[in-house]
Amino acid sequence: MSEAYQQLLRATIEHLERLRSRGVRFVPASTDAAASLSRPPAGRTARRSAPTTEKQPAPPTPETSPAAPVVRLRPPAPGENKQRALETLQAEATACVRCPNLAAARAHVVFGVGNPEAALMFVGEAPGADEDAQGEPFVGAAGRLLDKIIQAMGLRREEVYIANVLKCRPDTPGRRSGNRKPTPEEMATCKPFLLRQVEIIRPRVVVALGVTAMEGLFERRCVITRERGRYQDFGGIPVMPTYHPAYLLHHESVREKRKVWEDMLRVMETLGMEITEKQRGYFLKARSQS
Numbered sequence: 001m002s003e004a005y006q007q008l009l010r011a012t013i014e015h016l017e018r019l020r021s022r023g024v025r026f027v028p029a030s031t032d033a034a035a036s037l038s039r040p041p042a043g044r045t046a047r048r049s050a051p052t053t054e055k056q057p058a059p060p061t062p063e064t065s066p067a068a069p070v071v072r073l074r075p076p077a078p079g080e081n082k083q084r085a086l087e088t089l090q091a092e093a094t095a096c097v098r099c100p101n102l103a104a105a106r107a108h109v110v111f112g113v114g115n116p117e118a119a120l121m122f123v124g125e126a127p128g129a130d131e132d133a134q135g136e137p138f139v140g141a142a143g144r145l146l147d148k149i150i151q152a153m154g155l156r157r158e159e160v161y162i163a164n165v166l167k168c169r170p171d172t173p174g175r176r177s178g179n180r181k182p183t184p185e186e187m188a189t190c191k192p193f194l195l196r197q198v199e200i201i202r203p204r205v206v207v208a209l210g211v212t213a214m215e216g217l218f219e220r221r222c223v224i225t226r227e228r229g230r231y232q233d234f235g236g237i238p239v240m241p242t243y244h245p246a247y248l249l250h251h252e253s254v255r256e257k258r259k260v261w262e263d264m265l266r267v268m269e270t271l272g273m274e275i276t277e278k279q280r281g282y283f284l285k286a287r288s289q290s
């Protein structure tokens with residue numbers, strides 16, 4: 001990438017960040033301008049860092065394209081140390097008080113956990129009580145189910161990366177228990193942290209766990225029953241929408257479990273992972289009997 005292009009990019013980003021700090025949320029741009037911004041500069045090769053899995057087939061073509069803001073991911077800084085970059089970002093998130101009510105109510109900022117070189121990243125919605133208490137995403141009942149899904153794929157939790165759209169637990173004033181869905185404003189405020197995580201890790205596939213994760217990532221309404229199982233593009237990274245593990249905990253239906261599993265099989269295929277006959281058949285026999 002040429003130095004001139006990098007300077008232009010930095011200046012554009014700084015200008016947009018100044019606007020955002022003044023509360024501006026949308027910037028009018030012509031279709032041509034948006035298209036040229038989303039194109040890599042001439043001569044740039046679309047190369048990604050090596051994932052933990054060896055085979056790298058071409059990313060799938062997105063299957064749906066509902067109206068949503070164009071996502072632009074910053075290219076990795078040359079020679080960037082992913083672990084160090086994530087630690088720096090985590091320190092910034094830990095000190096963040098952009099949502100004063102959430103900052104006042106939280107026990108921990110739940111940044112994310114896993115392998116900075118992960119080929120596969122899971123994105124959920126927000127920390128719940130267990131996650132807030134422990135400072136780690138997906139550690140409650142839904143987290144244990146996510147661990148099982150990851151294991152069924154032949155992976156370990158430490159091999160993937162797990163994060164939420166919102167880094168602080170949505171507060172529930174006047175209530176001692178229970179969770180609430182993050183507001184679109186809260187998700188938009190926190191989004192730069194998730195974007196940077198994706199930019200640093202550069203996973204080959206992102207799995208969006210549930211409707212709120214999809215809405216946070218794409219900043220639009222989502223009907224997860226319609227969208228699950230169909231790849232969507234997030235700045236060049238395929239995103240597989242699927243149900244949140246908490247949904248499976250509440251709907252003990254083999255049919256629903258199979259749907260999530262089919263989404264994971266597609267992800268495994270995209271990552272070039274070996275899939276055994278046993279893995280292909282999970283929840284099939286029970287489903288045909290149900």
Ligand code: SF4
Nearest residue numbers: 096098099167168190
């Ligand atoms: S939710 Fe995100 S933006 Fe809001 S205070 Fe927490 S870290 Fe900061």
